[in-house]
Amino acid sequence: MNPVSDAAQHSPLLKNLNPEQLAAVTAAPEPALILAGAGSGKTRVLTTRIAWLLQTGQVSPGGVMAVTFTNKAAKEMLTRLSTMLPFNVRGMWIGTFHGLCNRFLRAHWKLAHLPQAFQILDASDTTSAIKRVIRAMNLDEERFVPKQVGWFIAGCKEDGQRPGDVDARDEQTRKLVEIYANYEDQCQREGVVDFAELMLRSYELLRDNPAVREHYQNRFRHILVDEFQDTNKLQYAWLKMFAPPGAGNGQSLLAVGDDDQSIYAFRGARVGNMADFEREYRVKRVIKLEQNYRSFGHILDAANELISRNSQRLGKTLRTDAGLGDPIRVQEAPSDFAEAQWLIEEIQQLHRGGLDRQEIAVLYRSNAQSRVIESALFNSGIPYRVYGGLRFFERAEVKHALAYLRLLENANDDTSFLRVVNFPTRGIGAKTLENLQDAAKATGRSLYQSVGAIQGKGGANLVAFTNLIDSTRNLTQGMTLREIIEQVLETSGLLDFYRTDKDGAERLENLDELINAAEAFVMQEGFGKNAVGLPVDEVAEAGTPGAVPDAETGEIMSPLVAFLTHASLEAGDNQAQAGQDAVQLMTVHSAKGLEFDAVFITGLEEGLFPHENAMSDHDGLEEERRLMYVAITRARKKLSLSFCQTRMLHGQTRYNVKSRFFDELPEGALKWLTPRNQGFGSGFAREYQQAWERGSGLKGMVGAGRVERAAWVEPPVPASMKQKVSNEHGGLRVGKGVFHTKFGEGVLLTLEGSGTDARAQVNFGRHGTKWLALSVAKLTPID
DNA sequence: TTCTCGCTATTTTTT
DNA sequence: ATAGCGAGAA
Numbered sequence: 001m002n003p004v005s006d007a008a009q010h011s012p013l014l015k016n017l018n019p020e021q022l023a024a025v026t027a028a029p030e031p032a033l034i035l036a037g038a039g040s041g042k043t044r045v046l047t048t049r050i051a052w053l054l055q056t057g058q059v060s061p062g063g064v065m066a067v068t069f070t071n072k073a074a075k076e077m078l079t080r081l082s083t084m085l086p087f088n089v090r091g092m093w094i095g096t097f098h099g100l101c102n103r104f105l106r107a108h109w110k111l112a113h114l115p116q117a118f119q120i121l122d123a124s125d126t127t128s129a130i131k132r133v134i135r136a137m138n139l140d141e142e143r144f145v146p147k148q149v150g151w152f153i154a155g156c157k158e159d160g161q162r163p164g165d166v167d168a169r170d171e172q173t174r175k176l177v178e179i180y181a182n183y184e185d186q187c188q189r190e191g192v193v194d195f196a197e198l199m200l201r202s203y204e205l206l207r208d209n210p211a212v213r214e215h216y217q218n219r220f221r222h223i224l225v226d227e228f229q230d231t232n233k234l235q236y237a238w239l240k241m242f243a244p245p246g247a248g249n250g251q252s253l254l255a256v257g258d259d260d261q262s263i264y265a266f267r268g269a270r271v272g273n274m275a276d277f278e279r280e281y282r283v284k285r286v287i288k289l290e291q292n293y294r295s296f297g298h299i300l301d302a303a304n305e306l307i308s309r310n311s312q313r314l315g316k317t318l319r320t321d322a323g324l325g326d327p328i329r330v331q332e333a334p335s336d337f338a339e340a341q342w343l344i345e346e347i348q349q350l351h352r353g354g355l356d357r358q359e360i361a362v363l364y365r366s367n368a369q370s371r372v373i374e375s376a377l378f379n380s381g382i383p384y385r386v387y388g389g390l391r392f393f394e395r396a397e398v399k400h401a402l403a404y405l406r407l408l409e410n411a412n413d414d415t416s417f418l419r420v421v422n423f424p425t426r427g428i429g430a431k432t433l434e435n436l437q438d439a440a441k442a443t444g445r446s447l448y449q450s451v452g453a454i455q456g457k458g459g460a461n462l463v464a465f466t467n468l469i470d471s472t473r474n475l476t477q478g479m480t481l482r483e484i485i486e487q488v489l490e491t492s493g494l495l496d497f498y499r500t501d502k503d504g505a506e507r508l509e510n511l512d513e514l515i516n517a518a519e520a521f522v523m524q525e526g527f528g529k530n531a532v533g534l535p536v537d538e539v540a541e542a543g544t545p546g547a548v549p550d551a552e553t554g555e556i557m558s559p560l561v562a563f564l565t566h567a568s569l570e571a572g573d574n575q576a577q578a579g580q581d582a583v584q585l586m587t588v589h590s591a592k593g594l595e596f597d598a599v600f601i602t603g604l605e606e607g608l609f610p611h612e613n614a615m616s617d618h619d620g621l622e623e624e625r626r627l628m629y630v631a632i633t634r635a636r637k638k639l640s641l642s643f644c645q646t647r648m649l650h651g652q653t654r655y656n657v658k659s660r661f662f663d664e665l666p667e668g669a670l671k672w673l674t675p676r677n678q679g680f681g682s683g684f685a686r687e688y689q690q691a692w693e694r695g696s697g698l699k700g701m702v703g704a705g706r707v708e709r710a711a712w713v714e715p716p717v718p719a720s721m722k723q724k725v726s727n728e729h730g731g732l733r734v735g736k737g738v739f740h741t742k743f744g745e746g747v748l749l750t751l752e753g754s755g756t757d758a759r760a761q762v763n764f765g766r767h768g769t770k771w772l773a774l775s776v777a778k779l780t781p782i783d
Numbered sequence: 784t785t786c787t788c789g790c791t792a793t794t795t796t797t798t
Numbered sequence: 799a800t801a802g803c804g805a806g807a808a
Contacts (some may be wrong), residue, residue: 046797070797098798122798195798267796294786366794371799388796422784429784569798589795613792627795651799
């Protein structure tokens, strides 16, 4: 039945897998759908399958592609794989949809009609770029709210639609499409792409270039997709380009997903892709992973019972061998303050009982709910960490620094230009910038290129700014990434600004952290990859996640461009700092994929959870229910649910009814801590509240800053990993002439790295200074 | 150019 | 309640 040999079936990798997991891991090389329930060992199955395929010689490292949604999941997969495999896995095509698209577009930048050093706009860059378009078109920003226009454009792209494809039936939509078209032109002019564009552009490239498409179809024998229920229309279409249905070419597309955990439909995710996949790929057998290794029985019973109320399901019931465990505790609190106070007591008790604080999670439906809980935790001195705040690369000071760095690479990046042209202030005001933008618009050139057209004092200040950029660019030639950033921070005046700013200390720290991040990035990317033993041409295509060589010439991005890309693609981890034991606070959405010993689901009130805005349609309620399902299944041992009779929301007291989800849970699994149906204002509740209000200094503390903000930390790089910089490599010498088949003669400036990762910086004069991967580029020394 | 006042919106958001 | 933003004043 299975073409794999007996020996392969007895690989030590396959030990301790249950029958379903084993079936998934060793599934025949054909399309397969794995329905993986929460806590069923999904990641283990994915990584074990990849390791097993490689170990049994069914595929080479270059023939595998594994796609995830989050950087975290991708990292997790790489980490686990590297412990299972004897070689370095970093060169393999394992990453997020967007990360892999980036890698692909860097290798085929010419076909994609992009500059090789194209930069990626994050969500806020995108919004400000759209805002500029709307202003340039003299449109009303009330009627065309930049953020909403952004959603519209992203929505079009995720549906695979260019401006010409959109069916605009009304005036408003026609205008939106016009904005979309202008925004596209602007991005193209500036050499930038947004997140959705990364996907759409690579999809179109594959669609329109049969040779490239066939090449990749032949290359990737095994494609594995994680969280398939969250894919949107475009992502599914993108996957089909790599592995078309019904091709019968022996490719294996393995989709892993859980329809019950689909909670991103509101963002364009199509659960229906799972059913479509099953049909279009004629999937013979759907493997269900229903054995749960995470939670006790009462918790699973509750999850199963709740989710069974949904109508549109592929069908799946979790089971465990772990026994029933503790019942689910339910608390009714008179107010949100009292709920928070109850949480404190519970958390203290759990902690006294020996539970680490980081094993305790407090979940809520919307971010606004975290405030009360935070101040209560703050008051009682319990360390906590809130997820979902500003991430490292999104901080203003870091974005400013990155904008300067981007301008060094591409001065035509108007988004970056506008961000820092007057920061720190240089006497360039709104009026001057308006004139500049008019001049740029008239000639179709970038702001940087139009500076000469502005007269007077503003013009002189603008020239001073471009001179600053130009001279910094010259000054930093040949510098290491660290030196470049240090130089930019100094000459831009950012350091001076924050040094004199009264609360600039934290910002200076973050800028320092930026240098560390860059240093860590260089170390991580620049050392010892592709010990994988990929053939040279596959290295060219796979490259390294950080710096991808051109598929033809071997030219790679400079470390600076690679770092800037890294910064946009990975906004920085919200991951907890190691060694700090703190209670975890987050929305249910951001808890997906995580697990804790003890979980508190708070604010279970009608209108809040399920949220009123989601209940306009039937699907909305089902998605809320799936969200509740995700929340419940995060808990390993202890689960508590709570709701409040009253809650302060938008400055007003709301009187609540408990969530309908309570009626959908098995009564036998619940333990009510408060008498049922207790009215508001009953003796107990009133007393509790009064005691609470007397005893707490909370009123003064509300609005106090958040403690222990999640910080972004790069793993420390051991000194032994220091990158090799040499003067010689295979007959090439720094300072001597070299010849490249495409770029002609040049002078060798720098040599870095070793082995297949060796790279060279060469000044080709007319063609400029370029970084080349020596494993790909054909460089010969000239005497 | 920068500061301050007042208006508005406030579900979730992996990239 | 409150953060974020835009318009007018200093």
